[in-house]
Amino acid sequence: MVVDTFSEDKPPTPPGRRPEEDPIPTLRFGVNYTPRRGWFHAWHDFDPQHAREDLAQIAGLGLDHIRVFHLWPLLQPNRTLIRTAAVDQLARLVDLAAEAGLDVMVDGVQGHLSSFDFYPEWTRSWHHRNVFTDPEAVEAQAELLRTLAGALADRPNLIGLQLGNELNNLVEHNPVTTAEVDHYLDTLLAAAREGLRPGQLATHSAYDAAWYGDDHPFTPEASARKGDVTTVHPWVFSADCARRYGPASFEVQHLAEYATELAKAYATDPSRPVWVQETGAPEPHIPAADAPAFARATVLNAAACQGLWGVTWWCSHDVDRSLADYPELEYTLGLFDSVGHPKPIATALADTIAELRAKPISPQPRTTALVLDCTPSTRSVSGPGGTYFDAWMHLRKQGERPAVLLAERAGDKGYLAARGIARTVQPRG
Structure with missing residues (x-):
């Protein structure tokens, strides 16, 4: 329940912007690329023809873009060695994407992918270095990012460079x-x-956890104020959202919209864009029969937010079941199955995006705001199951x-x- 604390007869017009302003002209729709053959292990024996088929x-x-991930141990097997051949593979993939008409966002330090962690051996065992705090380890990562930027920046289809995928997954061991x-984020972003x-x-x-985790060292402020765009990864399994409210619930279908609005609250720049960079329909949290409706609702609701950069689905292709030891949900997240056939969710997503491009939504200012009062130790109130959420x-x-x-x-x-x-x-308990 809520209680009013402030009102005016008419909403103020933000400086320099009209309420009837056109929708963001650069609203983007893409997918996180997971190679169909061999998952990310495909980097061990990169095959351009296989990649070309996936990208087509x-x-x-x-879709207009992909987000791609090389593996940190293959790129930088020694603290002072960055493999030219691995960097060339990445550049080749960016070029293949351009041939397919796709722009590319490249993640640099992997890091963490689909429940697996990939550390170079120079960070492990008796060589162990804390990847966030050891000065030489941080400088090595900075040099890797400088190298990738230098190798890729002249590609006109390069969106940019991300430090890595969900680096806060590594805090348990670091x-x-x-x-x-x-300090770590500032150093790597500068590089x-x-x-x-x-x-x-x-x-x-x-x-x-950066948004909902009490006392988590990665903070909402860091996500919303460092880097050029705020990225959010609103997964329906976080804080048991889908199990708590139901797979076809209002809460689940509006989760990406909520995450976008939460991210905007922590930004110091009201015009800072937000990118829904990962969202997907993991079974059994979202049964396959509900996935098309979930995808459509997620995209439409997020698109109604001002300042949305775009939506990037996770992921392009299912993990082949010949590969072992993944959590069950990882095998079913693709828009395409493991033999390359489009699934019903792919059709739903493509149709929804086509509709939005044919008739774009013009997001209006949100004239009512719900006040969030929490501390780093009570951030969970803003997550699924929390009183603020x-x-x-x-209200929605x-x-x-x-x-x-x-x-x-x-x-x-x-x-x-x-x-x-x-x-x-104000929320009322």
């Missing part, structure tokens, strides 16, 4: 403080930017389109005007 299938859905995380060209993005990503969803069900507003900014009239907020409400 992706482009055939009307204890780190919030201050150390901030990535050294070789990039104007307009290319330098970003980072984190899984949902439930209050936001309650009533037909409101609530923004998220940090309590510390609730009295800042200039900030409220910049976001188009005319009315604030």
Whole structure:
């Protein structure tokens, strides 16, 4: 439940912007590329023809970009050795994507992928170095990012360079403080930017603990203020969202929208874009029969948010069941099955994107904002099952389109005007 705390007769118009402003012209729709043959182990014996086939299938859905991942141990097997052959593979894939009409975002330090961690041996066993805090380990990662940027920046289809995939998955084996995380991200982002060209993005990503995890060292502030775009990965299994509310629930279908609005609240720049960079329909959390409707609702609801950069689905191809030891959900996340046939969710996603391109949504300012008052130790109130999350969803069900507003900014009239907020409400327990 909610209670009003502030209202005006008419919403303020943000400086420099009209409420009827056209939709973001660069709204993007893509997919995280998982090679059909061999998963990411395909990098051990990269086959351009296999990649070309996968990319043609992706482009055939009307998607405009992919996000790609090489493996850190193959790129940098020694702290002072970056393999030219591995960097060349990555450049070749970017070129193949261009042939298919696809732009590319490259993640640099992998890191963590689909429940597996990939550490170079120079970070392990008796060589162990904390990848977040050891100065030489951090500098090695910075050099890898400089090298990748230098090798790829002249490709006109390069969107940019991301530090790595959900690097906060590595904190269990690499204890780190919030201050150390901030220094790590600042150092690596600066390194990535050294070789990039104007307009290319330098970003980072984190899984949902950064937003919902009490005292997690990766913070919402870091996600929303460092790098050129805020990336969110609103997975329906985080905090048991789908099991808690149901796979076809209102809460599940509006989760990406909520994550986008939550991310906007933590940004210091009201115009900072948000990228829904990973979302998907993992079985059994989302049964296959519900997946097409989930995909359609997720994209449409997210597209109604101002400042959305785009949506990138996870993932392109199912993991082949000949590969062992993945969690069950990892085998069914693709738009295509493991032999390359499009699944019903692929058709639903392609149709929804085609509709949005033919008739774009024009997102309006969210004139009502629900105030979020939490500390690093109580961040979980904003996650599924939390009191704030439930209050936001309650408002949304009533037909409101609530923004998220940090309590510390609730009295800042200039900030409220910049976001188009005319009315604030407080959650009530």
